[in-house]
Amino acid sequence: MSTIDPAVVRRVADLARIALSEDEVARFTKQLTVVLDAVGKLAEIDTEAIPPTASVLPIQNVLRDDVVRPSLTVDQALRGAPTRDGDLFRVQTVIEERPAERTGG
């Protein structure tokens, strides 16, 4: 169907937000080519008139009453956080703010 080369592996690893070493890129390129060749056999089956499986079970739209019930406390939810700031997860700055913009408009 298509070929895997190191550039594809790097691009997909970037989409998946996974840092890879050059050694990993080389190894995965080779291994995934073999796996995709095996998977490519699916093209042999004519599925023109066949619907994709959404679920193997005959259930859909499972509804329940919207009832307030106990949930985790803030402390429980934050217990595993690498860093926290009060009641919040702390991460690195995502949006830089410049003082000029803060006072403007």
Place this chain on the structure above:
Amino acid sequence: MADAPRSIPEIAAALRRRETTAVELSRVAIERAKADAHNAWLLVAEARALAQARLADERIAAGDAPLLCGVPWACKDIIGTKDVETTAGSRILDGYIPPYSATVVERLDAQGAVMIGKTNLDEFAMGSSNENSAFGPVKNPWDPKRVPGGSSGGSAVAVAAGQVAFGLGTDTGGSIRQPAALTGVVGMKPTYGRVSRYGVVAFASSLDQVGPFATTVEGAAIVCQALFGADPYDATTMPLAVDDLRAGLGAGVKGMRLGVPKEYFVEGMEPGVEKAVRDAIRVLERQGAVIVEVSLPSTDHALGVYYIVQPAEASANLARYDGVRFGLRVEGKDLEDTYRKTRGAGFGPEVKRRMILGTYALSSGYYDAYYKKAQKVRTVIKSEFDRVFEKVDALVTPTSPTVAFAIGAKTDDPLAMYLNDIFTLPVNIAGLPGISIPCGLSEGLPVGLQVIAGYFQEATMFRVAAAYEGATQHHRARPMPRAA
């Protein structure tokens, strides 16, 4: 302790006759888990277990204890346990202590079963050999140079080595049945929708199920009785009444129609495995079953479907490991870089391979050719099973094409590793229940017989498995480790 009771009914009876206590059984199990030489355990929850055992003894003394009360068990470490570290076999969950327990753990807690600890597994359940654990491979008690199968290898070994009476595993493409076969115990995957996955680390959500390992079919049925049933916290569980799973265990197979799919006896299968399985089918025939050759023509395509659908779902599920809310964080120059470095350092090679494969299959321009195509072929595979189950009550097949292989033999060849599951993964693709039971030895190593039934027909599946077990002694075979 070689003659200590091992099956759940024997243990339950011994507890009720006051021949032993839950505390005593737990102490033995804890000792054995700590002394285990197979790397089957990641954590022994001693204090929790002894507290549970003391409560179990009180319930047994009061005379109203369920069968699992006081019975020691092993929990695959992909199943979340409140206040007990849960790793999923991965560095990325480093230090993660769940604030709540999985529904399956709560149900066993409610029975009074005693959880001894958490067992080793392939990272995020991705593997068929237990070599993908961040905490080292698990060794097979039948031969420590060989793998126990995977991904639930730790729980399989804990039961096979006589450390606990039962274990829980998860099965996405064979991860309960295949290690059960390779270690000589009973292992069962319920119908998709039978057992809650709430609190279980998600791998491939349209395929995952939780199920038991036990030393006998009846033991597996007792555990399933406790696990089965709808859970308001998992909307994929079916709101169905649960039959008495033990009621038909003695009914035999006389007059039952058992299908043998010809596509499950393929080139590459070890002759000793084929012989043991063919012999097992003859045993069922002698018991009065009508053996019918059937065909599941698309079996050959199950691997292709599985290695698209499963990594695609996994790549979405594992997006949550970002170093922000729990687990490992490797600080980068900005948030995006932190994600990349955390995931690059936290995931092992097999997980990375599958993340890349799954992301690729879902990426723009490839979605139709891979993911959508696979879901269509999945429909074909499912309808072939549907048609076969109009003609037969159950299917009997080998569980795995080989016996346990040497540690390291397939680690550099992912495709060879994936082929271990060719007889188990079609069952997950269709969402059917399947069980592996010991059916003899090949070259001194255990072989598994798989029984597959229709949707929610676990009682039928157990009945066939029990009929075979009752007619043979294979489930009594114990590991006799070879000299190193």
